[in-house]
Amino acid sequence: MFVLVNLKTYPCDPVEVAQAAKEVSEESGVRIGVAAQDADLARVAETGVETWAQHVDPIEYGSNTGHTLAETVAEAGAEGTLINHSENRLKLADIDGSVQAAERADLETCVCANNPAQIGAVTALGPDSVAVEPPELIGGDVSVATGDPDIVTDAVEAAEAVDEDVEVYCGAGISTGDDVESAGELGATGVLLASGVAKADDPRAALEDLVEPLA
Numbered sequence: 001m002f003v004l005v006n007l008k009t010y011p012c013d014p015v016e017v018a019q020a021a022k023e024v025s026e027e028s029g030v031r032i033g034v035a036a037q038d039a040d041l042a043r044v045a046e047t048g049v050e051t052w053a054q055h056v057d058p059i060e061y062g063s064n065t066g067h068t069l070a071e072t073v074a075e076a077g078a079e080g081t082l083i084n085h086s087e088n089r090l091k092l093a094d095i096d097g098s099v100q101a102a103e104r105a106d107l108e109t110c111v112c113a114n115n116p117a118q119i120g121a122v123t124a125l126g127p128d129s130v131a132v133e134p135p136e137l138i139g140g141d142v143s144v145a146t147g148d149p150d151i152v153t154d155a156v157e158a159a160e161a162v163d164e165d166v167e168v169y170c171g172a173g174i175s176t177g178d179d180v181e182s183a184g185e186l187g188a189t190g191v192l193l194a195s196g197v198a199k200a201d202d203p204r205a206a207l208e209d210l211v212e213p214l215a
């Protein structure tokens, strides 16, 4: 299982979380990534943790004021990027362009979607992974794996019907090792989470709990 921690714009210390994630990953053998804000990418990457961007735009070098260029986040140390997060939704054509931009910059891609039908559509664009997240459970206390397990199994089925090589992650409300284990039992090969770590009093302890069943 891949544990991808999205720091969003929460007021946490990105370097503290990244260092903890790096150490917990090494100690447990579980792959953990941290998706940071653009301005924090270099500092996060310096910790040695697997670093992800939260978004890239469907653009190339040039006149694109205020946009995020895939090559720039890669040069800052990102190895992957989220695309079409529920809090930063794109049109299908722009998701396609962002996946292509990320691939051009050798970034791993995880395209988010709200439901299984959208998962099927974005899987057809050829990302490395897709992540299903029911918006109503994002940021809450109920894990997608227990609150809406069918959406995970249906998303896995929808992706497999299009391209069996695309990994399927799930997210929303995941905060414990039990949640991660349940997600795996539903067929997900990774989890995308945020508040369970970024808002935790002790992010390291939260990470240790998340990977405990996997170690």
Ligand SMILES: O=C[C@H](O)COP(=O)(O)O
Pocket: 006, 085, 086, 133, 137, 138, 139, 140, 171, 172, 173, 174, 192, 193, 194, 195, 196
């Ligand atoms: O990117 C992460 C997801 O939106 C899930 O957020 P959450 O773990 O706070 O529910």
